[in-house]
Amino acid sequence: MARPGLCRAASARRRAGRSPPQHLAGDAQAPACGRRGGQGRGRRNRRLPVPSGTRSARALSRAAAARQPPLLDSDPRVGQAWVGPRLRSRQRRDKVNGVWFSWLRGACLCLALLASAAQAREFRVDLIQFDPWAKKNPDPDAAEPYVGIVVDLLKEFERRSGHRTIKTLTPYARVERDLEVGDCDFSIMAWGEARAAYANRGTAFVPLEFGVRARKGVRVRSYEDLKKIIVGAPRGLKVDPRFDADPEIRKDLVLDYTLAIRKAVADRDAMAVAGSLSTLGHIIHKLKLEAEFGDVLVLNTTHLTVAFSKKSSQIGAEAQVNAVFKTMVDDGTARRIYERWMFPPD
The missing domain is CATH 3.40.190.10 (Periplasmic binding protein-like II)
Structure with missing residues (x-):
């Protein structure tokens, strides 16, 4: 049987009109490419069939690899000297990804804290000097200088909003004046229509x-x-x-x-x-x-309401302030604070 490579080379030379090389010129036994006995067009040579039960070395290698279970990260063999380069590469990649993830998480946390601090505001609030609305703390050793209904409402406001309030215990008549000229941002007091000339009526707490x-x-x-x-x-x-x-x-x-x-x-x-x-x-x-x-x-x-000064420098945050107090009304916190101070147990 002629070798396929030689047949293709001979065919190419015949088409080009060239003679075969000297070492093939006298080979009378070599038949024409793809033809049986050099005569006519015969069937092309086929590969001999592989006997049943016989497998090539490459097939055997692939089958062995398929039967080998992959190593998990929890496998104690991971990291040993004999572990293959592909697994070591994956370990290095996972380590780098873990470092990047930790750094990214820390950066996001820092940004969130900075954003929260940047959005926190400070409000000046006059406390009406009436018992039980606001008064000096009778305990001289207490951390809180004032106590009362309005004080507790403001503490809950700070807790829910993250804002801070600067509280000033003020006689009632002075509260009206501070709202009118903008010396305080808001107060919490019984609403009167005469106050509408210099303050906006906000969230209503209790009648x-x-x-x-x-x-x-x-x-x-x-x-x-x-x-x-x-x-x-x-x-x-x-x-x-x-x-x-x-x-x-x-x-x-x-x-x-x-x-x-x-x-x-x-x-x-x-x-x-x-x-x-x-x-x-x-x-x-x-x-x-x-x-x-x-x-x-x-x-x-009337109602106990937020009275927000029209001349306050924080007038842009009025809606946000009222929204926080509204949540206290909706969940009953405001009424519980009011009743705890107004009707204490004997």
């Missing part, structure tokens, strides 16, 4: 009734009865638009509720006290003076 509580023996059943007596009230307090502007009602304006209550009980000028009825009830109960008071007249119902 509050305002009216008059008279000393026992003093008749106060209608608004007209107020014109017959002197009514004590904290200076600057907004009780009711009609009451506040009525010149026929004589008012004894004092520093706070406690002083107004004591003067009414002592029959010094005032015979009744006007203001937030829940606050009056809290202080009267605390002073153990319930037996000294009688008639109650409700004049107005």
Whole structure:
């Protein structure tokens, strides 16, 4: 049988019109390429079939590799000297990827902390100096200088928002002035429509009734009865638009509720006290003076709200502040704080 390589070479020379090389010219036994006995067009040579049960060395090598299970990272043989180069390469790649992942995670954490610090704000807040809304901490060794309803609301606000508040204990009349000129960013107090000229009404926490509580023996059943007596009230307090502007009602304006209550009980000028009825009830109960008071007249119902100064330098954050306080109203936190201070257990 002629060798296939020689047949192809001879065919190429015949097509080119060249004679075969000398060492093949006399080979009479070599048949023409692809032809049986040099005559006619015969079938091309085929590879001899491999006997059944016989496998090449390459096939045997592939089969052995397929039967070998891959090494896992937890395999104790990993890292030994005999481990193949492919596995060592994978180990190096995994190590580099782990280092990069750790670095990237640390960088993301740092960026998150920096972004949080950059977004945190500082708000100036006036605390109305009324018990139980805000007062000095009776414990001189306590870390918190002030306690009360508004103080706890602000602490929860800081916890939820990440912002910080600078708290200033301020008489009621001064709070109104600070809101008007922008010396404080916001306060939390009973809303009065007169305040709308210099402050925006924000989140409402709880409803509050305002009216008059008279000393026992003093008749106060209608608004007209107020014109017959002197009514004590904290200076600057907004009780009711009609009451506040009525010149026929004589008012004894004092520093706070406690002083107004004591003067009414002592029959010094005032015979009744006007203001937030829940606050009056809290202080009267605390002073153990319930037996000294009688008639109650409700004049107005409003809400404890956020009052945000229109001249605040932080006016752009007003919506965000109100949104945080709104979450406290929605989950009942605001009411629980209010009731814990306003109606403490005996």
